Amino acid sequence: MARKQNEKIVSLEEFQEKIDRDEKIEPKDSMPEAYRKTLIRQIGQHAHSEVVGMLPEGNWITRAPTLRRKLSLLAKVQDEAGHGLYLYCAAETLGKSRMEMNQELLSGKAKYSSIFNYPTPTWADIGAIGWLVDGAAIMNQIPLCRCSYGPYARAMIRICKEESFHQRQGYEIMLTLARGTKAQKEMAQRALNRWWWPSVMMFGPSDADSPNTENSVKWKIKRYTNDELRQKFVDAIVPQAEKIGLTVPDKDLKWDKKRNNGQGGYAYGEINWDEFWRVVRGDGPMNNERISAKQKAWNEGSWVRAAAHAHALKKQTALQAAE
């Protein structure tokens, strides 16, 4: 049920002035069509990412090594479902229906973060996801709390508040394995090797190849460019890896005092953009599995939705008869 949108045309200049004054845009305000489209695309992809993000981790709920770990992982996966819903709700305020977004995810038309198209073969992968993937997501999401679109910014504030435990939970898993037996430490290192580059790629194409960035920054949807966020991420993670005795798998990684306007930062090696685009285009290790799992869940849940509707109708009819 898409809410009726305000059709009044706003001039681009007028709109930009409002953005420049740091005023928030709310659902019924006039907005340029391109602003609405950009947000629908971005919030929709973000929502789909939260939802698909449940799959690689959900895989390990039944095999978590202790009850404590199982409880944490359950709570984290449940949070991700919630975060997906906050975001769908924000996208719906822009006039796109939930059903339409869902159909686009199930048909494979909609994109979601490529990171979830990688497999989770060991328990250490769950640690690496929390530490690196949620770490990268938080880097991305904190500036979005100040996004110019009110409902998106409010959803992000809730999400960031809830997500801070996710990264700590992942790092704790890695730390425990890194201090464990030789085999456990090796398992942690291998998971870091698997997840490092895909995590670095999570920030998207480099600024030179990111055509959407300019408008998004101008409209204050994005506050930092992909490369700026990527740099922050690398700078934050490298010392955390050192702290637990794991090695970031990049032989070109070194301290560069010229980075970050002379404050210093890590120089990192060449990113394999062929791999990035290959996975975006659908040819990653798990693309088919992820979409099939979503389709299966949707189809198998069909009777539950039908029953809920029938129940609602029955009660409504009874209520009307009693009146």
Place this chain on the structure above:
Amino acid sequence: MVSEEKETILWEVFIQPKNGLSHRHCGSIHAPDREMAILSARNVYSRRGEGQSIWVVRSIDIVSSDPDEKEETFSSDDKIYRHPTFYDVPDDVGHM
């Protein structure tokens, strides 16, 4: 294959953190009826004890003012006499 299904009802969710505070809008939820709307609202918007009371209202039942008529609807810049600082009271009268 993915089957076409009809949209469920959209509800706006309001949560009251504790007695003494008002219910506050926190988002929306899809559900076929009000009982299921309350249940889903609790699962989605109150996983960490954020509230002790939930309201759900059908989104289509909310009537709203037109944002393009903000000026006409809300302008009161010319009515400064509605604010306490408009009135002159000697300083030695103290706090009033």
